[in-house]
Amino acid sequence: EVQLVESGGGLVKPGGSLRLSCAVSGFTFNTYSMNWVRQAPGKGLEWVSAISTGSSYKYYADSMKGRFTISRDNAKNSLYLQINSLRAEDTAVYYCARGVGGPELWGQGTLVTVSS
Amino acid sequence: DIQMTQSPSSLSASVGDRVTITCRASQDIRNDLNWYQQKPGKAPKRLIYAASSLESGVPSRFSGSGSGTEFTLTISSLQPEDFATFYCLQHNKYPYTFGQGTKLEI
Numbered sequence: 001e002v003q004l005v006e007s008g009g010g011l012v013k014p015g016g017s018l019r020l021s022c023a024v025s026g027f028t029f030n031t032y033s034m035n036w037v038r039q040a041p042g043k044g045l046e047w048v049s050a051i052s053t054g055s056s057y058k059y060y061a062d063s064m065k066g067r068f069t070i071s072r073d074n075a076k077n078s079l080y081l082q083i084n085s086l087r088a089e090d091t092a093v094y095y096c097a098r099g100v101g102g103p104e105l106w107g108q109g110t111l112v113t114v115s116s
Numbered sequence: 117d118i119q120m121t122q123s124p125s126s127l128s129a130s131v132g133d134r135v136t137i138t139c140r141a142s143q144d145i146r147n148d149l150n151w152y153q154q155k156p157g158k159a160p161k162r163l164i165y166a167a168s169s170l171e172s173g174v175p176s177r178f179s180g181s182g183s184g185t186e187f188t189l190t191i192s193s194l195q196p197e198d199f200a201t202f203y204c205l206q207h208n209k210y211p212y213t214f215g216q217g218t219k220l221e222i
Contacts, residue, residue, distance in 0.1 A: 037160075045152070047213065095159055101148070102205050
């Protein structure tokens, strides 16, 4: 069974950092590009970042450049998102998604809440 | 960046109705467009890829059309389980961009 399971979310103070993880199983991870997408409470979907199979190419939404870093470990079948200098507006559910022609298969998400 | 303008933002309909949702791209994206359905508290699910290809297991009442800058998602006969929020996404160029969403309500 194909599974994507996000973790690492939680309550963080403004200015803090967080590393989100996505553990995958049921498919050959190193043959798929991967994405992060977020959704603020009550709002629409916002694409965050993508990474190629071998990590050579990384892409970010304009508003995420500089504070967000995507990475992957193909040996561990895992995707990561490092977020620094967290702001209240980063509060959202963060989804990882397998990507072939855009996000295709999604995890259930992990909630990040930025509040003092 | 490519802007995706989705309309309407909300839509009231009844079981059995035919509904159409539109997405317009700010530049030519060929057919690099997907449609997603999201129900409350759940992850999005891809319904349509490459503008008009139906995802495996998705009922045939869903269809997509268009290319270039104008795209539509049509539900031919609404079923109770179809009431949800729908999003388009362009994956022609990074950064990928979503439409604002259409909430389909009874």
